[in-house]
Amino acid sequence: MSSDAAPSPESLAEETRRYHHFIVLALWLAVVTGAEIVLIYLPIPTAAILTVLTLMSAGKFFAVILWFMHLIYDKRLLFWCFFAGLALAFATYAALLMLFSVDRIDTRWFT
Amino acid sequence: MSDAAAAHEAPTSTGIEHKKLIMWLFLASDCMFFGTLISTHLLYRKLFPAGFTDAAGHQRFIQDLFSIELTSFSTFILLMSSFLMALAVSAMHKGQLKSFRRNVLGVIFFGLIFLGCQVYEFTHFYHMGLTIQNSVLGSTFYVLTGTHGTHVAIGVLWLILMYFYSFTGKLGGHVGALDVEVAGLYWHFVDIVWIIIFTAVYLVEYLGPYGIWGSGLPTVSQ
Numbered sequence: 275m276s277s278d279a280a281p282s283p284e285s286l287a288e289e290t291r292r293y294h295h296f297i298v299l300a301l302w303l304a305v306v307t308g309a310e311i312v313l314i315y316l317p318i319p320t321a322a323i324l325t326v327l328t329l330m331s332a333g334k335f336f337a338v339i340l341w342f343m344h345l346i347y348d349k350r351l352l353f354w355c356f357f358a359g360l361a362l363a364f365a366t367y368a369a370l371l372m373l374f375s376v377d378r379i380d381t382r383w384f385t
Numbered sequence: 386m387s388d389a390a391a392a393h394e395a396p397t398s399t400g401i402e403h404k405k406l407i408m409w410l411f412l413a414s415d416c417m418f419f420g421t422l423i424s425t426h427l428l429y430r431k432l433f434p435a436g437f438t439d440a441a442g443h444q445r446f447i448q449d450l451f452s453i454e455l456t457s458f459s460t461f462i463l464l465m466s467s468f469l470m471a472l473a474v475s476a477m478h479k480g481q482l483k484s485f486r487r488n489v490l491g492v493i494f495f496g497l498i499f500l501g502c503q504v505y506e507f508t509h510f511y512h513m514g515l516t517i518q519n520s521v522l523g524s525t526f527y528v529l530t531g532t533h534g535t536h537v538a539i540g541v542l543w544l545i546l547m548y549f550y551s552f553t554g555k556l557g558g559h560v561g562a563l564d565v566e567v568a569g570l571y572w573h574f575v576d577i578v579w580i581i582i583f584t585a586v587y588l589v590e591y592l593g594p595y596g597i598w599g600s601g602l603p604t605v606s607q
Contacts (some may be wrong), residue, residue, distance in 0.1 A: 285450055339573070351406075360413070370425075
């Protein structure tokens with residue numbers, strides 16, 4: 275059966291190339307996580323820290339889905355399927371944030 | 386898409402294996418699920434920044450509970466488990482079953498460490514007075530991190546079953562590699578959800594004396 279065929283030399287070479295990408299990415303993820311922890315103790319404005327933390331977090335997120343989850347090697351359709359879910363999740367947060375605009379809500383309703 | 390990947394295009398109308406496509410669609414839906422849980426936690430933290438009142442009636446803040454060292458360790462463990470999972474998938478694509486087993490055992494081990502850390506954290510928080518019923522913070526925090534923990538536990542169970550299944554001789558070839566890849570997608574998803582939770586739930590609480598949400602206490606008028 276073709277499904278049990280041994281991997282071709284091309285796919286073996288491709289997997290070896292990816293293997294090195296994974297090692298570099300793992301090191302990079304560890305360094306960024308360490309930087310995040312250091313960042314929260316730095317005496318710089320909260321808004322700046324929050325922006326950098328968001329960017330770092332987004333960087334780690336996309337690095338994992340692109341390389342570890344093979345989205346960069348796979349068909350674009352898979353990326354758009356996942357991106358649709360991701361966009362809806364962010365839209366939900368944005369909608370809730372606007373709906374519960376903190377300056378206008380009376381939280382005594384909930385107590 | 387690379388030439389090697391193109392050479393293995395699936396004989397389906399999309400050119401993508403059905404198992405893989407369905408897993409990605411499931412992950413997209415799970416993304417929305419976690420999106421609502423994270424949104425709920427963040428909104429309620431903003432609306433009720435004061436934290437919670439423990440059994441003795443004392444006002445407590447979330448910053449008193451969190452241990453950045455423990456959470457950072459858990460995050461590092463989960464990231465490295467994701468790395469090992471990527472190596473396990475790569476090994477299966479190369480037909481190296483022994484290497485797959487070694488890596489997947491590492492993933493299971495790291496997953497169990499993560500779960501152990503979460504059990505310790507929940508127990509510690511409970512003894513400090515934070516329960517799922519006594520505050521909005523407790524409700525959203527336990528539901529969010531507990532749901533994530535359940536996903537990790539399901540992932541660990543799936544990988545344990547896959548590890549033992551590999552000894553039957555049925556986990557091989559392209560189909561076996563695809564099964565491992567689908568399990569890997571699930572595991573990586575659990576990792577990326579934690580990346581968001583780590584920043585949005587834990588790290589933001591360390592910005593400023595009371596985190597970005599403030600203390601929730603009335604300010605003294607000048």
